[in-house]
Amino acid sequence: MTCETPNRTLSVTAHHSLDAIGQDTWDACACPETADGGRPHDPFTTFRFLKALEASGSVGTGTGWDPHYLTAELDGEVIACAPLYAKAHSQGEYIFDHSWAHAFERAGGRYYPKLQIAVPFTPATGRRFLTKPGFEAEGRAALIQGAVQLAANNQISSMHVTFCTEEEAEAGEEIGLMRRVTQQFHWLNRGYPDFDAFLAELSSRKRKTIRKERRTANDFGGEIETLTGDGLRPEHWDAFWVFYQDTGARKWGAPYLTRKFFDIAQETLRDDIALVLARRDGRYVAGALNFIGRDALFGRYWGCTEHHSCLHFEACYYRAIDFAIDHGLGRVEAGAQGEHKLARGYLPSECHSLHWVGDEGFADAVSRYLEAERRAIDEDIEILTSYGPFRKANVEEQE
Numbered sequence: 001m002t003c004e005t006p007n008r009t010l011s012v013t014a015h016h017s018l019d020a021i022g023q024d025t026w027d028a029c030a031c032p033e034t035a036d037g038g039r040p041h042d043p044f045t046t047f048r049f050l051k052a053l054e055a056s057g058s059v060g061t062g063t064g065w066d067p068h069y070l071t072a073e074l075d076g077e078v079i080a081c082a083p084l085y086a087k088a089h090s091q092g093e094y095i096f097d098h099s100w101a102h103a104f105e106r107a108g109g110r111y112y113p114k115l116q117i118a119v120p121f122t123p124a125t126g127r128r129f130l131t132k133p134g135f136e137a138e139g140r141a142a143l144i145q146g147a148v149q150l151a152a153n154n155q156i157s158s159m160h161v162t163f164c165t166e167e168e169a170e171a172g173e174e175i176g177l178m179r180r181v182t183q184q185f186h187w188l189n190r191g192y193p194d195f196d197a198f199l200a201e202l203s204s205r206k207r208k209t210i211r212k213e214r215r216t217a218n219d220f221g222g223e224i225e226t227l228t229g230d231g232l233r234p235e236h237w238d239a240f241w242v243f244y245q246d247t248g249a250r251k252w253g254a255p256y257l258t259r260k261f262f263d264i265a266q267e268t269l270r271d272d273i274a275l276v277l278a279r280r281d282g283r284y285v286a287g288a289l290n291f292i293g294r295d296a297l298f299g300r301y302w303g304c305t306e307h308h309s310c311l312h313f314e315a316c317y318y319r320a321i322d323f324a325i326d327h328g329l330g331r332v333e334a335g336a337q338g339e340h341k342l343a344r345g346y347l348p349s350e351c352h353s354l355h356w357v358g359d360e361g362f363a364d365a366v367s368r369y370l371e372a373e374r375r376a377i378d379e380d381i382e383i384l385t386s387y388g389p390f391r392k393a394n395v396e397e398q399e
Contacts (some may be wrong), residue, residue: 009075010138012070012072014068014084014146014150015067016067016068017054018069021071021081023051025071026130027046030047030130039272039292040293040294043272044122045128048268049119050083056263058256064089064091065085065087065120067083068085069084070147079139080131082128083119084147085116085117086113088112089112092120093116094162094337103362110157114159115158115159115160117161117164118162122298124163124298125163125351126165127168128162128163128164128168129143140171147159147356151358157358159355159356160354160355161353161355166350168354169354177354178367180353180370180373182351183380183381184337186334187346189324189331195325198321201390203391206389207389210389213314214314216309217308217309217315222278222279222281223278224279234263236277239277240262240284243302243303243305244257244262247301247302276315285306286304286312287304288302288319289301290320292329295329296324297329297331298333298335299317317345320332342388342389343389345390
């Protein structure tokens with residue numbers, strides 16, 4: 001798509017491979033904040049993470065995630081990009097539209113393929129319209145227009161942008177996309193010097209429960225360690241692959257990531273990773289995989305070969321809080337769903353997405369559904385927050 005204005009040419013192009021764009025070009029849009037030598041806000045839209053998905057065969061032919069990465073060029077300079085995929089299903093997204101697909105197809109329509117601007121298999125909020133500094137508005141508008149036109153030109157039912165930032169959701173809604181609000185659970189660091197300082201803000205009963213869970217977990221008969229960077233070795237991924245396969249088989253029927261992804265992660269992503277592993281009698285028996293951002297830790301996968309009481313809570317939630325406190329991170333995002341996280345200090349938080357539907361009648365129905373869902377989510381967040389573990393005064397401060 002090309003749009004010419006006086007003395008300027010703006011074009012949007014779809015690419016089937018990240019190599020066609022190049023790492024420097026992509027990351028100049030995806031993570032310009034790393035110019036100071038620090039971490040990206042999150043690693044998930046960086047070239048190295050998306051390339052690991054592509055090179056490992058986790059996305060691409062036969063996966064239902066067919067890459068069509070977008071770039072927006074202004075007078076020949078790439079000013080924005082977006083991770084766009086043609087989807088043959090609604091798996092690995094975590095903002096669910098299965099009911100939309102069923103309704104559309106019952107009415108005689110064809111819902112798949114659809115277009116999705118997203119990070120595959122990753123329910124973590126972050127920028128989806130990746131722009132160079134100073135080109136935010138025009139880059140975002142060009143990417144949205146290009147994605148919608150690509151869908152319309154190819155008679156594709158819909159285009160979706162999932163786990164975008166609130167700012168992007170507001171801007172997309174102004175342009176004409178439908179905005180959706182869902183929720184997940186996040187732990188917020190209020191400058192705690194240690195875990196006990198966090199516990200001090202909880203009600204007495206919840207504080208005692210968490211201490212008991214931590215004691216129970218750590219008495220499982222082995223040791224728990226958190227590994228990152230050069231502390232990670234190939235044998236750790238051999239162990240974690242077994243855990244990941246077990247979880248994938250139970251939740252999704254088959255793992256989303258291939259074994260090769262973890263080999264590539266060892267080479268290119270290990271500085272972005274905090275891997276919690278539990279070992280007993282010389283064997284690893286459980287693990288939790290986290291990714292490290294500039295101000296957040298993102299919990300992603302858990303698995304085990306032995307069941308030990310409370311070990312899941314320790315590895316996934318409490319060790320994540322420890323890591324965030326030790327490294328001065330502002331929050332822990334514990335992944336999709338799970339109201340059981342509430343009792344462990346993780347409070348409900350809004351997640352945002354944007355949607356375009358080509359059929360006017362169906363778009364109207366989706367719009368009405370989203371309005372009702374938004375009211376229900378607002379009420380749900382208010383109620384869940386009131387049932388959280390914090391003393392009432394502290395809950396009011398966090399709100």
